Amino acid sequence: xxxxxxxxxxxxxxxxxxxxxxxxxxxxxxxxxxxxxxxxxxxxxxxxxxxxxxxxxxxxxxxxxxxxxxxxxxxxxxxxxxxxxxxxxxxxxxxxxxxxxxxxxxxxxxxxxxxxxxxxxxxxxxxxxxxxxxxxxxxxxxxxxxxxxxxxxxxxxxxxxxxxxxxxxxxxxxxxxxxxxxxxxxxxxxxxxxxxxxxxxxxxxxxxxxxxxxxxxxxx
Amino acid sequence: xxxxxxxxxxxxxxxxxxxxxxxxxxxxxxxxxxxxxxxxxxxxxxxxxxxxxxxxxxxxxxxxxxxxxxxxxxxxxxxxxxxxxxxxxxxxxxxxxxxxxxxxxxxxxxxxxxxxxxxxxxxxxxxxxxxxxxxxxxxxxxxxxxxxxxxxxxxxxxxxxxxxxxxxxxxxxxxxxxxxxxxxxxxxxxxxxxxxxxxxxxxxxxxxxxxxxxxxxxxxxxxxxxxxxxxxxxxxxxxxxxxxxxxxxxxxxxxxxxxxxxxxxxxxxxxxxxxxxxxxxxxxxxxxxxxxxxxxxxxxxxxxxxxxxxxxxxxxxxxxxxxxxxxxxxxxxxxxxxxxxxxxxxxxxxxxxxxxxxxxxxxxxxxxxxxxxxxxxxxxxxxxxxxxxxxxxxxxxxxxxxxxxxxxxxxxxxxxxxxxxxxxxxxxxxxxxxxxxxxxxxxxxxxxxxxxxxxxxxxxxxxxxxxxxxxxxxxxxxxxxxxxxxxxxxxx
Numbered sequence: 172x173x174x175x176x177x178x179x180x181x182x183x184x185x186x187x188x189x190x191x192x193x194x195x196x197x198x199x200x201x202x203x204x205x206x207x208x209x210x211x212x213x214x215x216x217x218x219x220x221x222x223x224x225x226x227x228x229x230x231x232x233x234x235x236x237x238x239x240x241x242x243x244x245x246x247x248x249x250x251x252x253x254x255x256x257x258x259x260x261x262x263x264x265x266x267x268x269x270x271x272x273x274x275x276x277x278x279x280x281x282x283x284x285x286x287x288x289x290x291x292x293x294x295x296x297x298x299x300x301x302x303x304x305x306x307x308x309x310x311x312x313x314x315x316x317x318x319x320x321x322x323x324x325x326x327x328x329x330x331x332x333x334x335x336x337x338x339x340x341x342x343x344x345x346x347x348x349x350x351x352x353x354x355x356x357x358x359x360x361x362x363x364x365x366x367x368x369x370x371x372x373x374x375x376x377x378x379x380x381x382x383x384x385x386x387x388x389x390x391x
Numbered sequence: 392x393x394x395x396x397x398x399x400x401x402x403x404x405x406x407x408x409x410x411x412x413x414x415x416x417x418x419x420x421x422x423x424x425x426x427x428x429x430x431x432x433x434x435x436x437x438x439x440x441x442x443x444x445x446x447x448x449x450x451x452x453x454x455x456x457x458x459x460x461x462x463x464x465x466x467x468x469x470x471x472x473x474x475x476x477x478x479x480x481x482x483x484x485x486x487x488x489x490x491x492x493x494x495x496x497x498x499x500x501x502x503x504x505x506x507x508x509x510x511x512x513x514x515x516x517x518x519x520x521x522x523x524x525x526x527x528x529x530x531x532x533x534x535x536x537x538x539x540x541x542x543x544x545x546x547x548x549x550x551x552x553x554x555x556x557x558x559x560x561x562x563x564x565x566x567x568x569x570x571x572x573x574x575x576x577x578x579x580x581x582x583x584x585x586x587x588x589x590x591x592x593x594x595x596x597x598x599x600x601x602x603x604x605x606x607x608x609x610x611x612x613x614x615x616x617x618x619x620x621x622x623x624x625x626x627x628x629x630x631x632x633x634x635x636x637x638x639x640x641x642x643x644x645x646x647x648x649x650x651x652x653x654x655x656x657x658x659x660x661x662x663x664x665x666x667x668x669x670x671x672x673x674x675x676x677x678x679x680x681x682x683x684x685x686x687x688x689x690x691x692x693x694x695x696x697x698x699x700x701x702x703x704x705x706x707x708x709x710x711x712x713x714x715x716x717x718x719x720x721x722x723x724x725x726x727x728x729x730x731x732x733x734x735x736x737x738x739x740x741x742x743x744x745x746x747x748x749x750x751x752x753x754x755x756x757x758x759x760x761x762x763x764x765x766x767x768x769x770x771x772x773x774x775x776x777x778x779x780x781x782x783x784x785x786x787x788x789x790x791x792x793x794x795x796x797x798x799x800x801x802x803x804x805x806x807x808x809x810x811x812x813x814x815x816x817x818x819x820x821x822x823x824x825x826x827x828x829x830x831x832x833x834x835x836x837x838x839x840x841x842x843x844x845x846x847x848x849x850x851x852x853x854x855x856x857x858x859x860x861x862x863x864x865x866x867x868x869x870x871x872x873x874x875x876x877x878x879x880x881x882x883x
Contacts (some may be wrong), residue, residue: 178492180492180497181492181496184411184500185415188407188411191404192401208444221401223401232503233504301413302409326601
C-alpha cells in the first residue's frame with residue numbers, strides 16, 4: 172500500500188478503521204465484564220457500548236495519524252470494590268483479561284468468516300475486495316492488540332492480571348516496578364524498535380500460524 | 392435506538408474503509424495484448440493513449456480503459472497522431488482521485504475532531520453555567536395571596552405598602568417618596584416568612600425569584616458575587632419582580648468576624664448584595680425580601696437605610712390566629728362536623744404556622760389511612776379523632792427501644808433483689824408471644840423460662856416488640872407500642 176505520496180493521509184485513516192473498531196470491542200469487553208460482575212461504573216458513564224465514538228481518545232487517535240505507530244482509546248473506569256460476582260482480585264483479573272480475550276475472539280471470528288467466505292466463493296482470497304481486506308486487517312490488528320495488551324507492564328492490561336495474581340510476598344517488588352511501569356513500557360517499545368525487532372513479534376507470529384491453520388481447515 | 396446508533400457508526404466506519412481502499416488502490420485495469428491496441432488503432436475506437444515507461448493506458452471513446460505493455464516507436468507515435476488519437480506521456484494522473492484522496496480523509500478527520508471539540512466545550516459550559524444564579528422562578532400555580540397567610544397582621548400591613556408600590560408605582564413616585572427596596576423578615580423558624588414573601592409576589596403578579604443565601608457560595612471564589620449580579624440582572628429584566636433571599640445570615644454575617652477575619656468569599660458575596668441593593672433605580676420595580684432568624688448576627692451595612700431598612704418582625708401566632716391558620720390549611724380538606732379547630736388551636740400553644748400546617752397534613756394522612764382500613768371508598772373526611780391522634784406524640788422506634796430498655800433495667804434490679812418470680816409476656820417483632828418467668832435481663836438479651844421447660848429461652852432485645860408484666864412485679868408496667876406507628880422493628 173502506498174503510505175507516501177497522495178495517499179498518505181488516506182492510508183493512515185484506512186488503517187485506523189480496523190484499529191478503532193477493535194479497540195471499541197476491547198473497551199466494551201472490559202466494561203461488559205465489569206458490568207456482569209456487578210460494577211456499573213463504566214456503564215453509568217456510557218461506556219457499555221460497542222459505539223467507537225464513546226471510546227476514542229482525541230490524542231490517542233491523532234498520534235497514529237501523524238505517523239507515530241502508537242495510539243490508545245479512553246480507558247474504561249472500573250471499581251472492583253463494587254463487584255459482587257467475584258473477589259476483589261478475581262474481579263480485577265477477569266475484567267483486565269476480558270479486553271485481550273475479546274480481541275483474540277474477534278481475530279478468530281474474522282478468520283472463521285474468511286474461511287467460510289472462501290468455502291462459498293473460492294475466488295474471494297484472490298480477488299481481495301475491500302471487505303476481505305478489512306477482515307485481514309482485523310485479524311492482524313486484533314492479534315497485535317491482544318498480545319501487546321498482555322505485556323505485564325503498567326498501564327497495560329497484562330499488568331492488572333499480574334496485579335491480581337501477585338502473591339503477597341512479591342507484592343512490594345511488584346509495586347516498586349509498577350511505579351516505573353510507564354517508563355519501562357516506553358523503553359520496552361523504543362529500544363526494540365530502534366534495534367529493528369519487536370517484543371511481541373513471536374507470540375503474534377505463533378497466533379497467526381494457528382489462525383492460518385484454522386483458516387485452512389475451514390476453507391477446506 | 393442506541394443499538395441502532397452503534398450499528399450505524401460501525402457501518403459508517405466500514406463504509407469509510409471501503410471508500411478509502413477504493414481510492415488508495417483502485418481496481419486494476421484489465422490487461423490486454425499490445426496487438427489489441429494496434430488493431431483498435433486501425434478501426435478507430437481509441438480516444439487517448441497515455442505512455443508511462445513501457446506501460447500504455449488506453450482510453451476508448453466509450454471511456455472504457457485497459458493497460459498494455461509495449462514500446463511506442465517514433466513511427467507508431469506518428470501513426471497514432473495520424474489516426475486522431477491523443478498521445479500523452481507520463482504517469483496516469485487523475486485529478487479527481489487526488490482531490491478525493493486528501494479531501495475525504497481530511498473532511499472525516501475535521502468532522503471527528505470538531506465533534507471532540509464540541510464534546511470538550513460541553514464540559515467547559517459548566518464553568519459558565521456555574522456563574523448563573525440558582526434563583527428559582529416560582530410558577531404561577533404556586534402563587535399565594537395574603538388570604539393564604541394566617542396571622543402575621545403587622546407584617547401583612549407593612550408589606551401591603553410594597554404590594555401597592557409594585558402595583559401602582561406612579562402613585563408613590565408622584566408623591567416623591569422613596570420606598571424601601573429591601574425588606575427583612577425576622578422571626579423564628581416556620582413562622583411564615585417565605586409564605587409572606589410569596590404572598591407579596593402573588594398579590595402583585597410579580598415574578599418571584601427564590602434563592603437561599605447559602606446557594607450563592609460554591610466551590611470557586613467569586614462565584615457568589617457573580618451569582619448575585621446575575622440574579623439581580625435577571626430580576627431587573629423581568630420587573631416587576633420580587634427577589635426572596637432565604638436564610639440571609641448565611642452570607643450576611645457581620646464582616647470581619649470568623650476565622651482569620653479577613654476578606655473571604657462570603658464577604659465578597661455580601662458586598663455584591665450591598666452594591667446591587669444600592670444600584671436600583673427608583674423606577675425599577677424590583678423588591679428584595681430577605682428572611683432570617685438570626686438578625687442579631689447580620690452585618691450593620693445590610694440594615695442601614697436604603698438597604699434592608701424595613702425590618703419586619705413576624706410575631707408568634709395568637710390563639711385566634713392559630714385558628715385562622717388551621718382554617719386556611721383545612722380549606723382544601725373535607726372536615727367532619729365534630730371537628731373543633733378552636734379546641735385544636737388550644738392544644739398547640741406557641742406553635743408556628745409550619746407546625747400547624749404539618750399537623751393538618753398529618754391528620755389528613757391518618758384520615759386517609761383510616762378510610763383505607765375501613766375500605767371506605769367515599770371522600771375522606773377528617774374527624775376530630777384524626778387531629779387528636781396527630782397531636783399525640785407518637786413513639787418513634789428509638790423511643791420504643793428506650794422504653795423496653797428501661798423496663799428491663801427495672802426488671803434486672805428486681806431480679807437482683809430476689810423479690811420473687813417475675814412473670815412476663817414478651818411479644819416479638821413477628822407478633823409471636825412468649826409467656827414465662829424472666830430469669831435474666833441485661834443490655835443485650837433476656838432469658839425467659841417458659842412453663843414446664845428447664846432451659847431458658849434466650850431472646851435478643853432487638854427481637855422484642857413489647858413486654859408485659861403478668862405477675863410478680865409492679866414495676867413491669869404494661870408497655871405497648873404506638874398503634875399508629877404501624878411498622879415492626881426490622882433490626883437484625
